[in-house]
Amino acid sequence: MDTLEVTDQPVIRPSTLMLRGLEKSIRSRELCPGDRLPSERELQEQYGCTRITIRDALLRLAASGLIYRQPRKGWFVTPPRLICNPTRRIHFLHDARSQGFVPSTELISCKQEQAEGAAYDVLQDRDVYNICRLRKLNGRPVLIENMHLLQHSFPDLHLQQLDNSLTDLMRNHYQTYITGEEARICSTALEDWQAELLQVTPGTPAIRIERTRFDRTNRAVEFDIEYWLHDAIELHVRS
Amino acid sequence: MDTLEVTDQPVIRPSTLMLRGLEKSIRSRELCPGDRLPSERELQEQYGCTRITIRDALLRLAASGLIYRQPRKGWFVTPPRLICNPTRRIHFLHDARSQGFVPSTELISCKQEQAEGAAYDVLQDRDVYNICRLRKLNGRPVLIENMHLLQHSFPDLHLQQLDNSLTDLMRNHYQTYITGEEARICSTALEDWQAELLQVTPGTPAIRIERTRFDRTNRAVEFDIEYWLHDAIELHVRS
DNA sequence: TAGTGGTCTAGACCACGAA
DNA sequence: TCGTGGTCTAGACCACTAC
Numbered sequence: 001m002d003t004l005e006v007t008d009q010p011v012i013r014p015s016t017l018m019l020r021g022l023e024k025s026i027r028s029r030e031l032c033p034g035d036r037l038p039s040e041r042e043l044q045e046q047y048g049c050t051r052i053t054i055r056d057a058l059l060r061l062a063a064s065g066l067i068y069r070q071p072r073k074g075w076f077v078t079p080p081r082l083i084c085n086p087t088r089r090i091h092f093l094h095d096a097r098s099q100g101f102v103p104s105t106e107l108i109s110c111k112q113e114q115a116e117g118a119a120y121d122v123l124q125d126r127d128v129y130n131i132c133r134l135r136k137l138n139g140r141p142v143l144i145e146n147m148h149l150l151q152h153s154f155p156d157l158h159l160q161q162l163d164n165s166l167t168d169l170m171r172n173h174y175q176t177y178i179t180g181e182e183a184r185i186c187s188t189a190l191e192d193w194q195a196e197l198l199q200v201t202p203g204t205p206a207i208r209i210e211r212t213r214f215d216r217t218n219r220a221v222e223f224d225i226e227y228w229l230h231d232a233i234e235l236h237v238r239s
Numbered sequence: 240m241d242t243l244e245v246t247d248q249p250v251i252r253p254s255t256l257m258l259r260g261l262e263k264s265i266r267s268r269e270l271c272p273g274d275r276l277p278s279e280r281e282l283q284e285q286y287g288c289t290r291i292t293i294r295d296a297l298l299r300l301a302a303s304g305l306i307y308r309q310p311r312k313g314w315f316v317t318p319p320r321l322i323c324n325p326t327r328r329i330h331f332l333h334d335a336r337s338q339g340f341v342p343s344t345e346l347i348s349c350k351q352e353q354a355e356g357a358a359y360d361v362l363q364d365r366d367v368y369n370i371c372r373l374r375k376l377n378g379r380p381v382l383i384e385n386m387h388l389l390q391h392s393f394p395d396l397h398l399q400q401l402d403n404s405l406t407d408l409m410r411n412h413y414q415t416y417i418t419g420e421e422a423r424i425c426s427t428a429l430e431d432w433q434a435e436l437l438q439v440t441p442g443t444p445a446i447r448i449e450r451t452r453f454d455r456t457n458r459a460v461e462f463d464i465e466y467w468l469h470d471a472i473e474l475h476v477r478s
Numbered sequence: 479t480a481g482t483g484g485t486c487t488a489g490a491c492c493a494c495g496a497a
Numbered sequence: 498t499c500g501t502g503g504t505c506t507a508g509a510c511c512a513c514t515a516c
Contacts, residue, residue, distance in 0.1 A: 001359060008481095012325065013503095013504070013505090014504090014505080015504075017504090022326065039482060039483080040482080040483065041440070041479080041481085041482080041483095049505075049506085050505065050506055050507065050508085051480085051483095051507095052291065052505070052506085052507095052509095053502090053504080053505060053506085055483095056504080056505095057486095058496095059298075059442075060428060060441075061441040063427075063428035063442050063443075063444055064427055064428035064430070065425075065426060069483085070483095070516060071483075071484080071513090072425070072482065072483050072484075072512075072513050073482080073483080073513095073514070074482070074483075081425065086478075087326065087476055087477075087478035088478070091464055098430050129453070140351035158332060165417075167353060177289045180477070180478065181477070181478050182476070182477050183474075183475070183477075184473060184474070184475050185424075185472065185473065185474040185475075185476065185477075186304075186320065186472070186473040186474070187306070187426060187444060187446060187469035187472075188302075188303055188304055188362070189299060189302035190301035202299075203298075203299040203302050203303075204302075205302055205444050205469070230444070233425070233426075234423060234424065234425040235422075235423070235424040235425070235478060235509095236421070236423050236424075237325050237326055237422045237423075237424065238326075238420070238421050238422075238423070239325075239326035239420050252484095252485070252486090253486080254485075254486090270508085278500080278501065278502080279501080279502065280500085280501080280502095288486075288487085289486065289488065289489085290488095290489095291486070291487080292485075292486060293487090294488085294503095295485080295486095301516075310494090310502075310503080311493075311494050311495060311501060311502050312494095312495070312496095312498095312501080312502080313501070313502075345511095354515095420481055432498095438503095440503085454489090461491095
């Protein structure tokens with residue numbers, strides 16, 4: 001309709017314009033990790049388009065890991081990723097500290113229960129502890145750990161201090177040394193209960209890691225399922 | 240307004256209803272891998288809500304990896320994932336065949352160029368081949384490979400057959416044996432050019448793998464960047 | 479309590495794909 | 498050519514957060 005649109009320069013869509021604008025602000029450090037973005041309605045005015053368009057662009061930035069959102073609180077610039085090596089014995093606390101993060105752990109639940117499904121297939125024993133922990137970096141929840149440990153190998157585990165290093169506890173109190181591990185890693189999206197714990201929106205992309213850990217006798221003594229915020233982790237593997 | 244809404248049973252939102260419905264159809268194999276979902280407008284009528292609501296739910300199913308979309312073609316049920324082990328020497332063709340896929344490779348480009356950025360930092364040599372390949376499983380593009388190889392180590396590489404196993408070529412023609420590898424894995428979203436090659440929408444979640452590969456003298460001879468559709472791969476790691 | 483994000487309605491026009 | 502998905506407008510009401 002408008003003669004301007006007949007020129008063959010590609011039309012830049014409002015969402016693209018906004019994407020580029022915010023991306024630039026973040027990469028130039030005008031907006032720093034942890035900063036809150038302007039509200040959706042402010043962005044709406046700033047870029048002259050509707051909220052749906054704004055949200056499309058924000059969701060795309062979030063998919064790339066540049067920003068994330070907390071439900072009903074707003075959109076924030078993503079902090080740097082924690083670098084993990086799944087082939088080494090994992091040490092969340094150690095890795096986090098050595099990379100300049102302040103880690104913390106919250107015990108969500110510890111139950112004695114009957115193993116089912118994959119946990120039973122792997123452990124070959126029904127009597128397990130099911131421990132659920134939430135781990136944070138600089139106060140931001142980034143990881144849900146759901147661990148299944150053999151009651152036989154770790155008696156009275158529920159009486160121990162569970163919001164610290166479990167690897168240390170296994171070694172020092174139970175004289176159990178993990179000498180082998182298998183990890184299965186894939187991409188997924190968070191269910192409601194996971195999203196709630198991690199303080200993000202259901203459907204947020206996540207990395208799921210399923211681990212089986214073996215003791216010196218090569219027996220599977222632990223089976224874990226972890227959910228990481230997809231923008232909070234980078235895996236390093238050597239061979 | 241309506242007295243029914245005053246009851247304290249939780250209100251099930253239209254998007255949730257649709258999510259559950261489609262999820263069930265897929266898990267029960269009513270819809271099989273590769274099948275196309277009904278059009279957005281059909282779903283709109285079926286669930287009695289607007290297209291935006293429908294698309295919200297579809298996007299969430301796609302984030303979980305259950306479905307994916309091809310631009311302007313529709314939404315499809317995701318095929319099973321390819322299981323890869325990044326610590327073994329990678330063999331896309333071998334892994335794919337042994338898991339019942341029909342793999343194929345398309346050479347996108349092969350350029351002699353000057354290495355920059357990360358590629359130069361790693362290889363410590365400007366003269367490289369930059370090879371870009373697209374790899375498919377059962378005809379579905381799942382992986383973009385962007386490989387940087389030292390011209391010094393692989394003279395006349397551009398004259399070779401590049402749409403087959405490069406590992407074989409390196410070993411048989413150049414007598415170069417890869418004996419070590421580092422991989423850095425993270426989650427991201429696809430840019431426009433990547434999305435176009437992979438025949439998906441820009442912004443689709445992806446797994447990015449950066450590899451450095453070493454020869455017997457422990458020299459970095461290859462530096463790759465790979466983009467996988469996030470729903471097409473599962474990584475297995477042992478230690 | 480004011481403003482935020484979460485969710486939704488009811489449309490519209492366009493470019494592209496399949497036929 | 499017709500129907501599809503891609504993108505967008507212009508609102509609305511709600512639950513929750515921050516103050």
